Amino acid sequence: MRSATIERPGTSPLSQPPAELGTSKRNLKKSLTMVFGCTVLGAAAQILIKTGLKLLPPHAGLFELILAGLMNWQIMLGLCLYGGSTALLVLALRYGELSMLYPVIALTYVWVACLSLFFFHESINIYKACGLILIVGGVCILGLGQPKRPQHKEPM
Amino acid sequence: MKTPLSSILLVLGASFIGSFGATFLKGGADRLERNFKSLLTNWRLLAGIVTYLASFVVYTAGIRNGELTVLYPMVSLGYVWTLLWSRIFFKEALTQSKFVGLGMILAGILVLNLGNR
Numbered sequence: 562m563r564s565a566t567i568e569r570p571g572t573s574p575l576s577q578p579p580a581e582l583g584t585s586k587r588n589l590k591k592s593l594t595m596v597f598g599c600t601v602l603g604a605a606a607q608i609l610i611k612t613g614l615k616l617l618p619p620h621a622g623l624f625e626l627i628l629a630g631l632m633n634w635q636i637m638l639g640l641c642l643y644g645g646s647t648a649l650l651v652l653a654l655r656y657g658e659l660s661m662l663y664p665v666i667a668l669t670y671v672w673v674a675c676l677s678l679f680f681f682h683e684s685i686n687i688y689k690a691c692g693l694i695l696i697v698g699g700v701c702i703l704g705l706g707q708p709k710r711p712q713h714k715e716p717m
Numbered sequence: 718m719k720t721p722l723s724s725i726l727l728v729l730g731a732s733f734i735g736s737f738g739a740t741f742l743k744g745g746a747d748r749l750e751r752n753f754k755s756l757l758t759n760w761r762l763l764a765g766i767v768t769y770l771a772s773f774v775v776y777t778a779g780i781r782n783g784e785l786t787v788l789y790p791m792v793s794l795g796y797v798w799t800l801l802w803s804r805i806f807f808k809e810a811l812t813q814s815k816f817v818g819l820g821m822i823l824a825g826i827l828v829l830n831l832g833n834r
Contacts, residue, residue, distance in 0.1 A: 647742070647766070647769065650739075650742060651742050651745065651746045651749070651762065651765075652746070652749075653746075654742060654743045654746035654747075655746040655747065655749055658803065658807070658809045659739060659740065659743040659799060659802075659803040659807060659809060660799070660800050660803035660804065660807075660809045660811065660815055661809075661815060663739050663796060663799045663800075663803070664796045664799075664800075664815075664818060664819045664822050667793065667796070667822045667825070667826060670825075670826060670829060674829065685832075686832045687832070688828055688829065688831040688832030689829055689832035689833070690832075691825075691828050691829075691832075692825045692826065692827070692828035692829025692830070692831070692832060693825065693829060694825070695821050695822070695824050695825030695828060695829075696821070696822050696825035696826065696829070697825075698821050698825075699817075699818040699819065699820070699821030699822035699824075699825060700818065700822065701818075702814050702817050702818035702821065703814060703815060703818035703819070703822075705814070706812060706813070706814020706815070706817075706818065
């Protein structure tokens with residue numbers, strides 16, 4: 562995150578994305594790394610929330626359920642990690658295209674499957690292995706197939 | 718366990734709402750400034766967070782009943798919507814690699830969930 566112009570204190574407001582936020586190789590790497598971190602946080606959050614949800618009373622009313630959820634540290638920590646993951650996603654989106662970065666979030670599935678092996682003792686089979694390979698392959702193609710020419714950006 | 722239609726509709730709805738969350742976050746990210754006040758006045762960012770939360774609530778309601786192996790892959794339809802919005806709102810180029818990459822990811826999610834049966 563040490564880009565000279567952005568990090569310098571007291572620079573003009575970045576209301577318009579600066580020219581250097583285009584689709585350069587450097588920014589591609591930066592944004593992909595951030596989305597990568599975002600998926601790791603998201604996977605940890607999912608595992609925590611799943612663990613927490615299992616501890617909730619099965620036949621409770623909505624109010625009781627929300628209260629029990631608020632008192633459950635796994636669910637709360639999971640939600641915090643989701644928050645961190647979203648913050649990382651926003652930072653990543655600053656340096657790259659939405660259409661390229663957003664599908665990379667599917668890597669979360671890969672981490673969740675790996676973590677589930679350890680935490681929930683789920684088994685791995687040929688379907689799961691093929692699915693994970695397809696996802697990783699798709700993410701690689703997305704990351705490698707970046708257009709050569711800088712894109713013209715239009716505000717939303 | 719059979720998956721009720723209401724669960725399917727809720728999960729599909731959540732994926733649709735979530736895709737707007739991503740779009741708003743991208744709009745907000747492009748306008749990030751380095752001070753706290755601007756974070757609070759960045760309506761796109763706030764709209765993105767609210768939309769994400771709404772999508773999460775609808776999704777949670779959806780997966781309470783029904784088969785998760787059916788419901789989980791449906792969330793990934795959100796990627797397709799997002800591809801559409803990034804073309805419409807940010808004029809991003811839809812290159813061949815994006816279609817192939819996304820296609821492989823969607824296929825992967827589907828196959829992965831077959832393994833959970």
